[in-house]
Amino acid sequence: MNHEGAVLLIGDLVRGNLPAGSEDEVLAHVKGCDECRALSATYLTLTEPFADTPDSSHPPSEAIVDYAMQAPRLDDDRRTRIAAHVATCPACGIEVEATRSVEADLAPPAAGEPSHENGDPRERKSLALPLTAAGMVVIAALLAYPAWLGMTRIAVVAPDDVWSGPVALPLLQSPLRSGEAERTIVEVLQGQPFVLLAVEAPTPGEAGAPLRFEVRRSGGDAVWAQELSEADLRHYAHSTGAITFMIPAVRLPAGSYALRSTDHEGSTVFEAAFEVVHGRPTATKAPQ
């Protein structure tokens, strides 16, 4: 083994990771090489803090994970003690770092936090703000100038134009999956502008292609439809695990409906029946 090859294997030699044949070859070179011996000692010294503490002196994995995830169940006193340990223990520091990096990738964004699936979020934010501001100025100018000339009147949205009542949000489950033949009753209050329906997002394995979701009257035509791309489905499956649809109430007069999703070949992958009732105040479930 020559020097150039041996120096690349020093870490593995010290850790005993090399296969027996290679280890003998590298060792034969290292024993007679001052630089290699010095680097081996450096590697040992450098990596010692990561390995030499007995595991019993570390906080248990439960506490490390709670600390990394900032779990509320960890009280301030315990949190401070773990923080002090992690600050002086590189091995635990790596555990905290690994947990946080995995969690940051897998946890859904908190409410109000934008999703950064594509591109650099900082870049998008830096573009979004000036563009939004510029757009608002243009819209304001277009709306206000004729009004200023006295040619038009700007429409003012009355405060009671915004729905502020309760909205039932039923989770529809497909008898195709659950084997249950139940029909959810969706109550639509007077004046309620839309109906919310939630379904479980298909897992990424299931959602290999876009899916079309449609609401059909019982034995009739589709009254509403929406197509979700593979990326959308993947996003919902990873973030919330559910998809919430908002359907204009005017499209749903009282009656029986089915929410169905079909794949690109037209095969039904999900179907759930529901009943729309107008006027009553709550959403309940009734046997079919």
Next chain:
Amino acid sequence: MGRSLEALPALMIERLELDGRAARAIATRRSPELGAVAGGAIADLALFRRFARGEEDAVATARNMIRQVVQHRGYYIPSDERPDIVQETMIDVLLALRDSRFSRDEDFIGFLRTISHRRCVDWMRRRRRRHRPAASAVQMFLGPDDRLLAKERRELATEVVSKLGEPCRGLVSLHAVGVTYGQLAERYGRSEGALRTQAYECLKQARRLLDRLSRRRRFTRIDGRAAG
């Protein structure tokens, strides 16, 4: 309501009351977050109930969520060891439910991830034990003085690691806890040879730092003794 309803964004919910399969969302103002909050809470409740009833597809969904954590590249767990950790986590989840260690105040999906992280950290500790430097290497490369002054050497090493640049620090510390150059190469999309060369450069840099800091410490000790 004369406006186009399709254009109406989703609503912010003030309160979410879960009851059976249905939820009551109290809408207060326009906001695009309803789907994320309400949909997540409802799906979570539904998954928990179906999992607790032992429904096959709910168990499969939970297993997939655990698998996502275990196979994440952040833990560097080799693929042949992942199934055992997933299974270990599933057993822990079932025991926690049986022993009422799971409260409905927590979200179930978060609970699954928490248990998965714990088992992955346990695995990291096992890997660290497996990859301790060989005793023969310690005997061969560290002099008797080095072995005696273990505490001092440890402090010195911590200082050197903190002074190394970020790429070197990451490379040395991950290799020290048992992550192989092959795994690191896969994670960072580089060749194993390039990483080994980089590790060699890092070691040379660390050697220089170690010499400089050791000399400074020796001088400080001598100065301190002289001053005293």
